[in-house]
Amino acid sequence: MGMMRTAMLMAAMTALFLGVGFLLAGEAGIVIALVLAGGMNLFAWWNSDKMVLRQQGAREVDAQSAPQLVGMVRDLAGRAGLPMPRVYVMETPQPNAFATGRNPENAAVAVTTGLMQGLDRDELAGVIAHELAHIQNRDTLIMTITATFAGAISMLANFAIFFGGNRNNPLGIVGVLAMMILAPLAAALVQMAISRTREYAADRRGAEICGQPLALASALERIAGGAARIDNPAAERNPAAAHMFIINPLHAHAHDRLFSTHPATGNRVAALHALAREMGQAAVRGPWA
Structure with a gap:
């Protein structure tokens, strides 16, 4: 059900992108939009991991510099059947x-020092398992593509401001104006809906990987x-990566449900408690390993 919803939302994002291209420059605009989307997604597909890790100031660690963390990631990746x-x-x-x-062959997991210091071993394993679930579900690629689409739609809308758009479209100048104002907003909402859907799926799969919902x-x-x-x-300086x-991590969206990139934490916790009951686990959790 989660993947079906994601596919429908991505189809809506694609349709919105092509529609913006048409309102900007007619049929030629659709072709331009497709070429632009292909180029941007290829660049994002190849470089997004390096970019976001650099933006967040992340440093790579190994078994010598962080033996417990790396050992936990290796164990959980093995449980998930991941490289x-x-x-x-x-x-x-x-x-x-x-x-x-x-x-999955070119993936990375990044955690903060605050996470390692503030959580116990079971909780840290649950978080890492959640992130491995994102990798296994290909969410890292899905969210890169949707973020690229959302950015491209905003850019096309800005082009319409300067060049006037295709006023011969069936909606005329009203359609161009609506596209300029509403298209970036609609793209952001679809992106956030996809992000929320994938978080629930990663919570469930992550709980299955670590065995401790x-x-x-x-x-x-x-x-x-x-x-x-x-x-x-670092996250505040690069808010486009907040959905990852x-x-x-941003304080600005803490109380804004419509524009939240994540489901309400209480809803996610309730879903995990329901999963624990399905798995026959008691209300008091046991040791991870």
Whole structure:
């Protein structure tokens, strides 16, 4: 059901993108939009992981510099049947994490120092399993493509401001004006809807990988509390990457449900408690390993 919803939302994003191209320059605009989308997605597919890791100030670690963290990632990746991803650490007291990479063979998991210091072993395993689920579900690629589409739609709308758009379209000048104002907003809403859908799927799969849905639920509550109190300067400087984190790292959207890139933490926790009951686990979680 989650993948079906994601496919429908991505189809809506594609249709919106082509529609903007048509309103901008007629049938030629559709061709321009397709070429632009192909070029931008190819660039994003190849470079997005390097870009976001650099933007967030992440440094790569190995078994010598972070043996416990790397060992946990290796163990959980083995449980998930995934290649070992690269492991990165971000120097910030805000507890958080994200995954990136164009495919499981070229993936990376990044966690903050605040996450490693503020969570117990079970909770940290749940968070890493969640990020590995994103890699396994190809969410890192899906979200890169949708972010690229959203950015391209905004750029096309800006072109319409300067060049006037295709006023011979069936909606005339009204259609051009509506596109300029509403298309970027609609693209952002679709992008956020896709992000929220993939978070629920990653929560469920991550809980299955680590075997402790209640540990992941506890981790989400701790991270949400920390993110609400503690600034993440690198994330604030690069808000376009906020949807990649397990909990929104930005304070600006904390109380804005319509424009939230993540489901409400309480809803995610409730879903994980329901999964724990399905798995026959008691309300008090047991050890991860």
